[in-house]
Amino acid sequence: MKKLAGLLLMCGLGLSVQAAPGDTLRAVLADPAARQAAEAAGRKAAFFCANCHGENGVSKLPEVPNLAGQNPAYLLEQIRKFGTGQRRDEFMQRLIKVLKEEEQVQIAVFYAGQIPAPGRQEASQVAAGKQVYDKLCARCHGEQARGNEAIPRLAGQHVEYLVTSVTRYRDRTGERLDPAMSSAVAPLKNADIKAVAAYLNTLP
Ligand code: HEC
Numbered sequence: 001m002k003k004l005a006g007l008l009l010m011c012g013l014g015l016s017v018q019a020a021p022g023d024t025l026r027a028v029l030a031d032p033a034a035r036q037a038a039e040a041a042g043r044k045a046a047f048f049c050a051n052c053h054g055e056n057g058v059s060k061l062p063e064v065p066n067l068a069g070q071n072p073a074y075l076l077e078q079i080r081k082f083g084t085g086q087r088r089d090e091f092m093q094r095l096i097k098v099l100k101e102e103e104q105v106q107i108a109v110f111y112a113g114q115i116p117a118p119g120r121q122e123a124s125q126v127a128a129g130k131q132v133y134d135k136l137c138a139r140c141h142g143e144q145a146r147g148n149e150a151i152p153r154l155a156g157q158h159v160e161y162l163v164t165s166v167t168r169y170r171d172r173t174g175e176r177l178d179p180a181m182s183s184a185v186a187p188l189k190n191a192d193i194k195a196v197a198a199y200l201n202t203l204p
């Protein structure tokens with residue numbers, strides 16, 4: 001079955017009729033050869049994405065998220081959400097529609113395999129941000145902010161993107177809907193959001 005998944009991906013046929021993308025992703029990740037093939041195909045399929053998200057998933061634009069090292073299941077889920085309009089971003093929603101299901105899986109595998117690029121921030125901000133993070137965020141996003149299948153990695157993410165995203169959840173502006181996330185960040189003041197974003201940006 002694993003071999004079959006790899007073979008179908010390599011032939012470009014995909015498993016879209018037989019399996020949900022999440023199942024295809026799991027099968028590909030479990031098979032080293034299929035994973036390697038998917039990564040290579042994903043790099044090609046992501047040639048246009050690189051304009052904004054960077055060659056290796058580290059974006060040069062502060063408002064565009066880094067995708068390098070992000071959890072592949074989370075990436076695939078966000079692609080799905082843009083596709084259904086559950087997550088709103090005019091450009092991303094239109095773009096995602098042109099991707100085939102197999103390409104979505106390949107792209108998720110490709111970015112997940114790239115190396116994150118943490119930054120440096122002012123020490124006092126970082127210390128203040130760590131306190132906020134440990135108290136309010138670590139229980140879901142993990143001690144080291146590396147997330148899991150359902151929860152995004154935050155370590156090494158751009159400050160500006162983090163600030164915008166957290167503010168949107170807190171103020172329930174409608175671009176992103178996740179009641180648990182919105183409740184978690186409800187107590188944060190703007191200064192807390194800046195501090196926690198600075199801290200997260202520095203994490204490897
Ligand atoms: C014109 C610039 C641009 C291009 C090209 C682009 N993106 Fe994006 N992408 C963005 C922006 C901006 C966001 C953040 C949207 C938001 O604020 O919610 C984003 C968000 C994402 C996210 C969510 C990441 C997260 O951490 O939640 C994924 C996944 C993604 N893009 C995948 C892709 C893929 C795959 C392609 C190519 C098919 C692509 N993007 C092309 C600008 C771009």
Ligand code: HEC
Pocket residue numbers: 065132133136137138139140141150151152153154162165166176177178180181184185188196
């Ligand atoms: C109850 C669990 C939970 C807690 C606590 C929580 N989060 Fe989240 N967070 C999530 C989930 C789930 C998502 C993905 C939601 C979605 O798909 O939009 C998310 C998404 C995010 C994102 C978007 C990341 C991206 O790549 O687009 C940011 C930023 C974030 N959280 C920051 C925080 C911060 C900062 C805190 C603490 C102040 C926090 N979260 C606390 C569950 C949680």
